[in-house]
Amino acid sequence: MIKENLLLDFGAKKDLYSKGDQLFNEGDAAVNYYQVASGEIKMNNYNLDGKEFIQGIFSVGESFGEPPLFANVKYPANAEAITDSEVIILSKEKFFQLLTSNPEVHLEVTETLARRLYYKAIMASEISSQEPEHRILRILDYLKKHVHKVEGKFSFKVDLTRQQIADLTGLRVETVIRATKALEKKGELKIKERKVYR
Amino acid sequence: MIKENLLLDFGAKKDLYSKGDQLFNEGDAAVNYYQVASGEIKMNNYNLDGKEFIQGIFSVGESFGEPPLFANVKYPANAEAITDSEVIILSKEKFFQLLTSNPEVHLEVTETLARRLYYKAIMASEISSQEPEHRILRILDYLKKHVHKVEGKFSFKVDLTRQQIADLTGLRVETVIRATKALEKKGELKIKERKVYR
């Protein structure tokens, strides 16, 4: 996260998006730095049979879509507003100016990328093989520990639908529903008013 | 990749590893920057049932294991020499000194992380759902385009065993063997003297 004032100093603008709006699409060239000011943005892919895969969900303070700015590649996924959202946008050129004149911010950005890489590395190995129950627990544990940063049993209320969990894990809704029930029976998680707690 | 001389200037040392040697293990704290001088290093995980998942394979000039230096997390995977290898090692402190006094190198490191993130993003969505043939093609196409950087049909000789392809995609050897054969029949790839060409 880069301080809002600093971004505005370098000419960033705030944009409003309504639920369902697309910010950019897979294959687009990357020309901006994006940071969530309010609401939630998801990055996702749709594969050939129309099935969605959610790369990540970004909330207030989090940036997204920076890697292609550095790597000079096209966006590997789409960005879509999950809820009505405000997003701070800074052009690529000005973003790099900002980094050059603020090395400590550059280091923070690198750290952000490193953290995301860490997440992807873990998910890659978990998703590749493990059974459904394993995949679900790993995703939930990651969100609990690294995104929402809460501790204690069942202290994390998972604010995702079964469908979204499916899209994060590459499973099917029915499988997620059955697996979460099985996990509740095993005491790995709680289900209260249809919401999952971990 | 950071220039060897620059690394040595900052006090880096070269170490020799024999095929099969472990450089670090999942869960270890990250204390060094690593860069391959010769040979090949892989980073991998073993899941509960002993199945291997290969996070990446790094050849001469490539660095690995940097993210945890920035993100202050434990290694998410092991590092093992695939062949006898020489590796340049620089301590975390000196690595950061190097970055601070060489901002352009820092930018290159960030770019490396960004590229790897791009790869992981693509793989995550491909691996999550697609059928085996799809997964294999995507991995091969990525290696062809982004790692070996060759163009033209069947111009890329895949220097991986069927087992390694399986470990990269999260599939089983038998599945990879059958899928590659099916792909050859479809004209998507060539098999010459047991080697796959894409």
Next chain:
DNA sequence: ATGTGTTTATGATTTTGATCATATTTAATT
């Protein structure tokens, strides 16, 4: 209060990749 859409739920069936077993070919080692 009623209707509409979304999310969760559950059973039956199908499909596909994993698993098991075993064989053949090629490469490495003595």
Next chain:
DNA sequence: AATTAAATATGATCAAAATCATAAACACAT
């Protein structure tokens, strides 16, 4: 050259998740 090990190959069976079908519960808008 002979032996051993590694990699590729292939058929048969099994298991598990996807798929299909359908229903119930809930959220919300009118």
